[in-house]
Amino acid sequence: MDISEVAKASGLPASTLRFYEEKGLIQSNGRSGLRRLFNPDVMDRLALISLGRSAGFSLDEIAAMFTSEGLEINRALLSAKAEDLDKIIKELTSMRDGLRHAAVCKAPNHFECPTFLRLLRIAGKNRSRQPNQLQKNKPGRDGQKP
Amino acid sequence: MDISEVAKASGLPASTLRFYEEKGLIQSNGRSGLRRLFNPDVMDRLALISLGRSAGFSLDEIAAMFTSEGLEINRALLSAKAEDLDKIIKELTSMRDGLRHAAVCKAPNHFECPTFLRLLRIAGKNRSRQPNQLQKNKPGRDGQKP
DNA sequence: ATACAAGTTCAAGTTAACTTGAGGTCAAGG
DNA sequence: CCTTGACCTCAAGTTAACTTGAACTTGTAT
Missing domain, CATH: 1.20.5 (Single alpha-helices involved in coiled-coils or other helix-helix interfaces)
Incomplete structure (x- = not known):
């Protein structure tokens, strides 16, 4: 899959996918010229990342769970x-x-x-928790420019 | 109440209280010299702010709820x-x-x-929600320096 | 063959919600 | 009187998680 396919399938902008790759959260498995190629099972990773984020893990925490051998959850x-x-x-x-x-x-x-x-x-009683911010509805911010 | 009393009672550092005041989320009702004086019912406000934050409102959204006449929720x-x-x-x-x-x-x-x-x-299915980050346990960060 | 849409990199910008630091003020105690 | 500690202001720094922009490259369609 190329990055735009992954973007489309995941709903994440390409910039986020690159960012995740840089962070080590996902891997691209090779290039075609410059272009990243992704194995389809990156989608599972992304789902897992999404899950983790929703559950309140930071990206760093999530990265820590994905140890060398694929996914190895504590x-x-x-x-x-x-x-x-x-x-x-x-x-x-x-x-x-x-x-x-x-x-x-x-x-x-x-x-x-x-x-x-x-x-x-x-x-x-519960002053210890940080916000769980809902996404603002900035219109037209979906990674695709007109 | 002076700011350190409010800080103690609310668990929030004084810097946060000043920040909240600047944002219009709370008011001090007068000064003694330079020092802010707070009316005890600022505590209710703070509780409400805490509630709002926990429920996923941003500070701006919360501020918008506190219209001129005290609290007037939509x-x-x-x-x-x-x-x-x-x-x-x-x-x-x-x-x-x-x-x-x-x-x-x-x-x-x-x-x-x-x-x-x-x-x-x-x-x-729920990729639209931002993190609800839990507070990191940075040790000894409570607004009081040793 | 060449245009061009879609990639790429890298650095810098953004936002929320605070925090930190430098430098200044003031009231009370010794 | 003078020091001290708690307070003040204002500007700048911080962090997470991205986004944006500028400048460059490449596969594909004409």
Whole structure:
């Protein structure tokens, strides 16, 4: 596959694929002239990277999991991450419920609403987590220029 | 309250509080000499900011919710965010389960495990989300220098 | 044969959310 | 009075994860 095929199939811009290669997250297996050639199973790697990112691993952490012999995941690390995720899920669930409530709450302002305040208190307990930013919808930023 | 009290109570370094003030996320209500004085209810604000961050809002989005008259949340936005969260929760749940499985999976490598592959496919569907990075454990970085 | 779209490299730019550093101020204690 | 520590400002630095731009090369279509 050439880079644009991989880009298309993965939804990632070519620049990201090059960047990932440079980081050692994926490999191209040879060139045709200058052009990288990718083995189709790079798609699995990319899926795995995507998974890892979604699960909160940094690219460096993911790279560390892909040791020399393909993929060799540290099982303890997986378990630990699963537990992290579980915690996050519980918090997000509280927040979702809190948000849903706040959206329909009749109190004159949210600080007078006991439900909302309870939510705040839950959120307050977990100050240790960094953002999980959602992608901004910058229009037309897909790696293809018009 | 002076800034160090707020810092202590909130767990945030003073530099972050100043930064938040500059961004308009919190206000100090006056000075004693140079020093900022904070009204105790800044703590509620901070809790709300923490909540917002955890729920995936950027600081700018949060700032936009705190309109002139204290906090005046756009209810439609809240609902929308609740739905976003719900989606994220579902995905994270799949991932958590997938990770738990992978951690104990007997297959010689994860690509031969159908459960893991199913997980990959789930993760693959959701390439639009940015990381939710967990805080690195940099030791001794708490805003207090020795 | 030549144009050109699609590759390539490498360095530098971007964004969010802070942090760090240099240099300055002030109130209280010795 | 003078030192000290906690605070201040403002500019610049940091990190992750990419993106952009400039300048160059190449396979393919005309």
